[in-house]
Amino acid sequence: MKIAYVLLENFAISIELRNRPELAARPVIIGGLPSERKMVYDLSPEAAAYGVKIGMPLRQAYQTCPPAVFVEPDHERYAAAFEEILGVMDGFSPRVEVDGPGKAFLDLTGAGRSYGGEERMLRSLSAALSRCTGITPRIGMSSCKHVARLAAQLSHGSPLIVSEGAEAEMIAPLPIECLPCSDEVKRSLRFFGLRTVGEVAHLPLEALSVQFGKEGEAIYRFARCVNHDLVIPRLRPMIFEGRTHFEDAITNSVYLLAVLGELIDGLALRLRREHRLCRKLKLKLDFDKGGELEESIDYRYPTASTIDLMRPVTKFLERLECRSGVAGATVFLMDMQGGTGEQLGFSSRGSEKRRHLEVIAGSIKPAEASACLRRALLADVHSGLSEKKFSIIGFDEAASSAKAKRIWER
Numbered sequence: 001m002k003i004a005y006v007l008l009e010n011f012a013i014s015i016e017l018r019n020r021p022e023l024a025a026r027p028v029i030i031g032g033l034p035s036e037r038k039m040v041y042d043l044s045p046e047a048a049a050y051g052v053k054i055g056m057p058l059r060q061a062y063q064t065c066p067p068a069v070f071v072e073p074d075h076e077r078y079a080a081a082f083e084e085i086l087g088v089m090d091g092f093s094p095r096v097e098v099d100g101p102g103k104a105f106l107d108l109t110g111a112g113r114s115y116g117g118e119e120r121m122l123r124s125l126s127a128a129l130s131r132c133t134g135i136t137p138r139i140g141m142s143s144c145k146h147v148a149r150l151a152a153q154l155s156h157g158s159p160l161i162v163s164e165g166a167e168a169e170m171i172a173p174l175p176i177e178c179l180p181c182s183d184e185v186k187r188s189l190r191f192f193g194l195r196t197v198g199e200v201a202h203l204p205l206e207a208l209s210v211q212f213g214k215e216g217e218a219i220y221r222f223a224r225c226v227n228h229d230l231v232i233p234r235l236r237p238m239i240f241e242g243r244t245h246f247e248d249a250i251t252n253s254v255y256l257l258a259v260l261g262e263l264i265d266g267l268a269l270r271l272r273r274e275h276r277l278c279r280k281l282k283l284k285l286d287f288d289k290g291g292e293l294e295e296s297i298d299y300r301y302p303t304a305s306t307i308d309l310m311r312p313v314t315k316f317l318e319r320l321e322c323r324s325g326v327a328g329a330t331v332f333l334m335d336m337q338g339g340t341g342e343q344l345g346f347s348s349r350g351s352e353k354r355r356h357l358e359v360i361a362g363s364i365k366p367a368e369a370s371a372c373l374r375r376a377l378l379a380d381v382h383s384g385l386s387e388k389k390f391s392i393i394g395f396d397e398a399a400s401s402a403k404a405k406r407i408w409e410r
Helices: 011-019 058-064 075-090 111-115 118-133 145-154 167-171 183-191 197-201 205-212 214-224 253-273 306-319 350-364 397-409
Strands: 003-007 028-030 069-071 096-100 103-107 138-142 240-250 276-287 292-303 326-338 374-378 390-394
Touching: 003 118, 003 145, 011 028, 011 075, 075 096, 075 103, 075 118, 111 118, 118 138, 138 145, 145 167, 167 197, 167 214, 183 205, 183 214, 197 214, 205 214, 240 253, 253 276, 253 306, 253 326, 276 306, 292 306
Parallel strands: 028 069
Antiparallel strands: 003 103, 003 138, 096 103, 240 326, 276 292, 276 326, 374 390
């Protein structure tokens, strides 16, 4: 098994610098204003040089680094940017596991042959991510997930590959601070004179288990590199997409609204067929003279109704002032969730009810009709639960056929 770990350091900072290049080479702290009771979410290397750390209260961060620029976090923008990065990783492996913002595992078992070797494959991955983000990623590879993570943290410039069988030797000189255990356990290990992972690896499992319980077992597996967890693929967000292109650019907003209405109606029909609802719509318009316009719409309640989906789109187009024609349009339905079920009746007309009942009864009649068919009697007319509203009793076909016929003909 070959597992790669991708680490994009200061991921949120890099997204902010992409939109605000004037902040480059300045100490930047993401989290909010210094007066707010929040924690540092991310920080630039310049702020880290002052001693600021992730998770530090913003007030303390301001006292530690007074010249810092404090920025409100934009989690939605970070998530969208990271989703784009994950799309690049999907091109190298179908199994990508997110380990946090800007961090991910990739199962690359057997993929190296397609690139002429593992090193060339990782360099191709690094180049693709650099083109997408402008960040040079740190990449490590090993047969163990935690060793791959540590290899990425230790890599500088080029990917670091730890060959199979050399994992324990690679992590042996590392300090015990990297062990997956609580600070209390680490203090106990230091009290016993243990300073490196290799020294912990020489301890027997029984001793660690008796002293530290499950944490002792975890650090034993970590130090011996016997933890071979699999890469768990992430759940990819479901997106319904519809697009159209116009040979002649549209300048009439009424006609544009009609075209978008047909596009959204088709997507809404797909939602209903798959019993799904959406909470977000994204509209993208391409202009004939170049440029594009995007509008994101969040719905208060999830819906699959064309009318509900179109209402804010109509308001947006009424406000839109097009200085050039629209050459194309794309609609995305996102933030999906399952729809609610609906119990359908047989029919509204008595003759159709009887015909549908005969079809259903005929499909289950052959061998054990008397055992399969049951009769439902009204027990509680006020109950909204079918299991309380009706009582199921045995169904005597011979004695009840005439009565059943009269009931279904009403």
